[in-house]
Amino acid sequence: MTTALANPAEAILFEVSKPGRRCLRLPELDVPKVDIKAALKGAKLRAKPAPLPEVGELDLVRHFKNLAQKNFSVDRNFYPLGSCTMKYNPKINVTLLSLPGFTKAHPHLPEADLQGHIELMVTLEKWLSEISGLPAVTLQPAAGAQGEMTGLMVIKAYFESKGEGKTRTKVIIPDSAHGTNPATAALAGFTPLTLKSTADGSVDLAALKAMIGPDTAAMMITNPSTLGILEPNMVEIAKLLHTAGAQLYMDGANMNAIQGMVRPGDYGVDVMHFNLHKTYSVPHGAGGPGAGPIAVASHLEPYLPTPRPVRNADGTYSLDSKRPDSIGKVRSFFGNYGALVMAYIYMAQLGREGVRRNGENAVLNANYLRAKLRGVYHIQNDKACAHEVVFTDKTQNAEHHISALDIAKRMIDYGIHPMTIYFPQPNVVGGQGAMMVEPTETESKETLDYFVVVMKKIASECKDNPEIVKTAPHTTPVSRVDEKTATTNPQLYCPMCIA
Amino acid sequence: MPFIQNTDADRAEMLKAIGVGSIEDLFKDIPANLRLKMSDASMLKLPKGKGELEVTRHIHELLAKTKNAGDYAYFRGGGIYNHFVSTLIDHIALYDGSFITAYTPYQPECSQGTLTFIYEFQSSITALTGLEVANASMYDGASALAEAMMMGKHVSEDRHRKENRNTFVLAGAVNPEYLQVCKTYADVAGLKVVQVATGADGRVDGQALAKALTRKVFAVAVQSPNYLGVIEDVEAVVAAAKENEILVVQAVGEALSLALLQTPAEAGVDVCVGEGQSLGNHQFLGGPAFGFFASKKDWLRKMPGRIVSETKDKDGRRAFALALATREQHIRREKATSNICTNQSLCALRALIHIAAWGKQGFVELAEHTVAKTQYAISKLTSVPGVKLAHTGAPVFNEFVIQAVPGLEKKLLKKKVAGGLPLDKYGKGRRGQYLVAITEVTTKADIDRYAEALTEAMKGKPVAV
Numbered sequence: 006m007t008t009a010l011a012n013p014a015e016a017i018l019f020e021v022s023k024p025g026r027r028c029l030r031l032p033e034l035d036v037p038k039v040d041i042k043a044a045l046k047g048a049k050l051r052a053k054p055a056p057l058p059e060v061g062e063l064d065l066v067r068h069f070k071n072l073a074q075k076n077f078s079v080d081r082n083f084y085p086l087g088s089c090t091m092k093y094n095p096k097i098n099v100t101l102l103s104l105p106g107f108t109k110a111h112p113h114l115p116e117a118d119l120q121g122h123i124e125l126m127v128t129l130e131k132w133l134s135e136i137s138g139l140p141a142v143t144l145q146p147a148a149g150a151q152g153e154m155t156g157l158m159v160i161k162a163y164f165e166s167k168g169e170g171k172t173r174t175k176v177i178i179p180d181s182a183h184g185t186n187p188a189t190a191a192l193a194g195f196t197p198l199t200l201k202s203t204a205d206g207s208v209d210l211a212a213l214k215a216m217i218g219p220d221t222a223a224m225m226i227t228n229p230s231t232l233g234i235l236e237p238n239m240v241e242i243a244k245l246l247h248t249a250g251a252q253l254y255m256d257g258a259n260m261n262a263i264q265g266m267v268r269p270g271d272y273g274v275d276v277m278h279f280n281l282h283k284t285y286s287v288p289h290g291a292g293g294p295g296a297g298p299i300a301v302a303s304h305l306e307p308y309l310p311t312p313r314p315v316r317n318a319d320g321t322y323s324l325d326s327k328r329p330d331s332i333g334k335v336r337s338f339f340g341n342y343g344a345l346v347m348a349y350i351y352m353a354q355l356g357r358e359g360v361r362r363n364g365e366n367a368v369l370n371a372n373y374l375r376a377k378l379r380g381v382y383h384i385q386n387d388k389a390c391a392h393e394v395v396f397t398d399k400t401q402n403a404e405h406h407i408s409a410l411d412i413a414k415r416m417i418d419y420g421i422h423p424m425t426i427y428f429p430q431p432n433v434v435g436g437q438g439a440m441m442v443e444p445t446e447t448e449s450k451e452t453l454d455y456f457v458v459v460m461k462k463i464a465s466e467c468k469d470n471p472e473i474v475k476t477a478p479h480t481t482p483v484s485r486v487d488e489k490t491a492t493t494n495p496q497l498y499c500p501m502c503i504a
Numbered sequence: 505m506p507f508i509q510n511t512d513a514d515r516a517e518m519l520k521a522i523g524v525g526s527i528e529d530l531f532k533d534i535p536a537n538l539r540l541k542m543s544d545a546s547m548l549k550l551p552k553g554k555g556e557l558e559v560t561r562h563i564h565e566l567l568a569k570t571k572n573a574g575d576y577a578y579f580r581g582g583g584i585y586n587h588f589v590s591t592l593i594d595h596i597a598l599y600d601g602s603f604i605t606a607y608t609p610y611q612p613e614c615s616q617g618t619l620t621f622i623y624e625f626q627s628s629i630t631a632l633t634g635l636e637v638a639n640a641s642m643y644d645g646a647s648a649l650a651e652a653m654m655m656g657k658h659v660s661e662d663r664h665r666k667e668n669r670n671t672f673v674l675a676g677a678v679n680p681e682y683l684q685v686c687k688t689y690a691d692v693a694g695l696k697v698v699q700v701a702t703g704a705d706g707r708v709d710g711q712a713l714a715k716a717l718t719r720k721v722f723a724v725a726v727q728s729p730n731y732l733g734v735i736e737d738v739e740a741v742v743a744a745a746k747e748n749e750i751l752v753v754q755a756v757g758e759a760l761s762l763a764l765l766q767t768p769a770e771a772g773v774d775v776c777v778g779e780g781q782s783l784g785n786h787q788f789l790g791g792p793a794f795g796f797f798a799s800k801k802d803w804l805r806k807m808p809g810r811i812v813s814e815t816k817d818k819d820g821r822r823a824f825a826l827a828l829a830t831r832e833q834h835i836r837r838e839k840a841t842s843n844i845c846t847n848q849s850l851c852a853l854r855a856l857i858h859i860a861a862w863g864k865q866g867f868v869e870l871a872e873h874t875v876a877k878t879q880y881a882i883s884k885l886t887s888v889p890g891v892k893l894a895h896t897g898a899p900v901f902n903e904f905v906i907q908a909v910p911g912l913e914k915k916l917l918k919k920k921v922a923g924g925l926p927l928d929k930y931g932k933g934r935r936g937q938y939l940v941a942i943t944e945v946t947t948k949a950d951i952d953r954y955a956e957a958l959t960e961a962m963k964g965k966p967v968a969v
């Protein structure tokens with residue numbers, strides 16, 4: 006099949022490179038030309054120019070447009086990747102973000118020139134505060150994982166101020182949690198303790214009680230959980246922790262389900278993070294960027310990162326860095342400001358009604374899929390779900406030795422991006438391969454019905470034509486990819502880029 | 505209803521299929537007293553939603569209360585630079601939904617577009633740094649440096665098992681944003697961050713550095729060009745770190761400098777991190793852009809972040825896939841090398857397009873153009889009476905520090921010149937110093953205007969010594 010490589014559009018950039026080709030030109034130099042070696046006297050220079058590709062503009066555009074076609078994306082495909090909230094990203098986000106007022110906003114401009122930006126940040130903080138039910142917000146964390154870290158750092162600083170920094174060293178994390186939770190706890194200098202979930206995926210109160218002690222700093226809880234279930238005992242959980250002097254951190258990656266329906270602060274949550282790239286339509290960007298603001302209770306506010314955007318009594322805006330108890334900075338400047346702008350534009354369009362409506366429809370859509378596919382795929386917890394429904398491969402595996410991975414790959418042939426698979430981990434879903442489906446509120450009933458038809462078709466293929474499932478996908482530019490070799494014998498760069 | 509396609513009829517049908525009477529029935533696990541009542545206006549105090557026209561107007565109103573680099577002869581950098589960004593980049597990365605509305609390429613068969621560009625991006629970073637492994641991006645230069653610090657600690661835990669090395673040395677003038685982020689990460693990890701002062705030439709003080717690099721140190725980082733614009737002797741830092749087997753990290757604030765300067769690999773560093781904004785990313789008040797992270801292959805399994813490898817499909821065709829996921833949080837959980845999940849891939853794509861659009865020759869020309877303009881700016885500004893270079897004797901690339909007098913900023917802004925960034929707060933003895941940044945966007949006319957306005961502003965001021 007190597008003939009495909011002969012098409013220049015199929016080659017990688019380094020391979021189509023030819024000396025002398027280029028796209029961009031500089032203006033004529035309007036200052037005296039200098040001898041580079043003399044101008045940089047005392048600096049060691051590189052032996053050879055970097056072996057970068059040389060391509061013309063048409064080949065460059067064609068290369069990337071060709072790559073574009075090899076990607077599934079929300080703009081072209083239903084993308085029910087659970088836990089990631091792959092909703093539609095309104096076009097106006099990127100159009101307005103392209104205004105020079107944003108693209109050329111330099112962080113070292115004088116504060117007087119940044120008034121509109123600081124106002125935007127203050128307002129966005131206020132909205133997130135309103136939705137979280139927690140009084141203070143920082144927009145600095147670049148993504149959910151960095152929000153988690155910031156939250157735990159704030160908790161740590163709080164305990165240090167009370168002289169309990171040395172004793173409160175443990176963070177309790179349910180086994181169903183996203184991997185970033187335990188990784189963050191370790192990074193923030195805590196010892197993570199794993200709490201086993203009950204059979205229906207909620208927190209085992211008795212086990213939690215037994216685990217909480219004087220060394221507990223916090224519990225990190227995801228609500229709705231990664232099993233797509235609303236935690237019924239949030240209030241009790243918060244009480245248990247607070248009685249023991251510990252804090253409750255809520256991973257708000259799944260806020261899409263409960264925004265406008267309940268404020269986490271009302272449960273007793275002390276800190277939570279938002280994933281603006283999930284809940285508030287910041288595009289996921291082939292992996293990022295996102296933004297992971299955190300909201301905190303008032304006793305934690307003094308520790309938030311600086312600078313804090315503030316509104317002054319006279320209606321002007323400032324950046325306040327005089328916060329002696331602050332943990333410092335977690336990211337340079339103001340975080341992923343461009344992502345914050347997109348979330349702001351989106352939320353301004355949603356308004357109060359829209360926030361509530363999004364949550365309701367996200368949950369409705371997920372439950373509709375649960376109802377329609379019940380009996381076709383096994384559901385560990387067949388009760389009302391939140392924004393996502395977790396099926397497993399139990400039936401298909403037992404009857405036809407077909408795994409969640411095979412089913413996911415077969416979906417691609419029907420133009421649907423696979424759901425999240427094997428998360429939550431098998432130990433949480435009875436040893437089965439999880440298939441976590443998050444349709445989001447932006448999908449129409451027709452798309453959901455198509456999904457149902459496809460999933461039923463695949464289930465019957467598992468019976469009638471298992472090979473077609475096991476060898477899927479069949480319609481993609483490449484067939485099933487050997488991911489093992491990618492790890493055992495990694496080839497991480499094109500040989501031409503080392504001259 | 506904005507962004508929702510379900511009609512009332514759809515909703516009714518769906519509720520029936522589910523077997524509940526109302527949507528709120530699906531939220532029964534939330535105690536009734538905590539469920540927000542939309543009829544109560546005191547709950548959820550958010551404004552009414554705006555349509556596209558209104559929100560566009562509103563954004564224009566907000567922006568009317570701002571100025572940007574384009575409104576001035578602009579001379580500020582300090583980590584974010586006022587570069588030209590080709591329209592090619594926005595057409596591919598912003599307006600075409602194929603990359604921007606995809607996510608992490610977990611399923612390689614329908615993500616070859618993303619995987620291929622990440623591989624090409626990694627290759628470009630390898631081409632620029634000479635280091636064999638680059639990841640798919642970090643949040644920014646600052647957190648990339650903090651991650652390098654954490655990696656240095658892990659490497660040392662393996663290499664120097666019983667020593668329990670705990671100190672991270674920052675050699676010389678590191679961007680204060682990077683320093684602060686490193687300190688925040690170090691605080692909770694129980695690590696010590698020590699900064700070694702700069703000498704008169706603006707480079708790290710070699711003797712002080714040699715003294716600081718004891719066997720308590722697991723890693724040392726040097727920024728080059730450093731925060732003062734001065735190009736460091738990275739090789740000398742590598743040599744100083746050798747005896748005690750200290751991991752050497754080079755941080756790069758202006759990635760364009762890699763076009764001309766000795767590569768991190770040639771200098772012998774272990775890890776090179778940096779801020780990628782200057783490669784095709786807009787300023788956006790400092791983000792999103794991305795951090796890059798490249799390493800010698802020795803440390804591959806300790807690296808943070810996603811990494812893409814070339815491999816094959818089952819029919820033997822070339823394909824790309826995520827590799828070495830066992831380092832990452834979704835597999836390794838608390839034992840992961842880092843907690844990063846969502847990264848800044850789209851910004852890395854922008855960098856790749858930028859690099860390819862300038863190409864091998866153009867990228868060098870861009871750097872040379874910058875050097876020429878920087879030299880012109882130095883000669884022009886230091887010919888203003890009372891103004892001189894703060895550091896002499898070591899080369900600079902795109903930034904330099906002038907010594908003038910404090911309090912010039914406002915006078916220059918009035919003349920539509922955003923002069924160099926005042927360094928008064930950066931450290932002791934920096935009163936009246938300004939960090940001046942040049943890019944290809946800077947014109948001779950801008951520089952002349954700066955010099956003129958500076959001359960005016962300096963009139964009658966005591967001459968700096």
Ligand SMILES: Cc1ncc(COP(=O)(O)O)c(C=O)c1O
Nearest residue numbers: 088148149150183185258845846
């Ligand atoms: C439940 C949950 N928590 C945390 C995260 C981490 O967020 P991020 O990828 O933005 O770092 C994710 C998603 O990736 C998630 O799904």
